[in-house]
Amino acid sequence: MATVAALAATACSSAASDENDVLTLRLSHFMEPTHPHEVCGFKTMNEELEDDGIKVETYPAAQLGGESQSLELVNTNNLDMSSNGPSFLGVYDPSFNVLDAAYIFDSAETQHELSTSGGTDELLDQFHEKTGMKVFRGWYYGTRHMTANEPILNPDQLRGLKLRAPDAPLYRINIAAMGGSVTPMALNEVYMGLQQGVVDAQENPLPTIETMNLDEVQSDLSLTGHMVQTLHISVAEEVWDSLSREQQENLEEAINLGGEAAYECVVREEERILEEFRSDGSMQISEVSKEAFQEPVRAALAEGYEFSDEYRKILRLQQ
Incomplete structure (x- = not known):
């Protein structure tokens, strides 16, 4: 909490108007300044927004x-805006985790x-009703694939591998459903x-695999496509409520x-x-039959989790 308080002080959190009466909203995200979300999206x-008297000032690379x-700063109205993945938003509303669930999207x-x-x-x-934070439609962040020093073509080839993934509960659930740990x-x-x-293997979107030079320490890229990831911009409740309808x-x-x-x-x-x-030829690329992973994963995640109802619903929408 001390760290969050210090960051809140640094964030200059409340929306501010500059001398030209432009409303400046401050947005934090973890991506590098060269990421497509920064150079294209923002x-x-x-x-x-130029003609609307609003400017969004971004703070990339987890500066805040x-x-x-x-996200905690946004939730406590100490920062105007943030860009976050569903697994982090899911801390505040467990149903939101569904958008990070494996093979939820084709x-x-x-x-x-x-x-x-x-x-x-x-x-x-x-999410808005439960938390007060306003959250918007997701921006595509990338599709996660696996790298190793051998192809990973089916669940059997995942077993026994030390697979690195972020330390978040949903990643453990996803990988376990795929047959790994x-x-x-x-x-x-x-x-x-x-x-x-x-570790023997890891999973990430292609831009991360490239920028981290993982082709230097991994020989094989398996196109598992197990997570189609989005990031969602959230706005603090007090900031959103202070804006006019227009x-x-x-x-x-x-x-x-x-x-x-x-x-x-x-x-x-x-x-x-x-x-x-x-x-x-920096990596051997293997096309993966998604059905080998997709069918058991979808069966596993469609029951028994807080997001399972939403999981089934989104799958039906794609039929």
């Missing part, structure tokens, strides 16, 4: 704290179509952990347009990286 969002800390395209058509809006409204490790320790054999509508429209731009940029980046890996 750029587009601010361009759309990691995902948990920044593809990035399916997820994008479902989100933009309003298929997940009920979850967003429920998680060795938690901080992201900045993964390269060394793989190099020294502390400002709320303009901000929501700009965030959704930013999400469109982010989606296009991330998809292009994933295609580029995959083509480069194939052309330079």
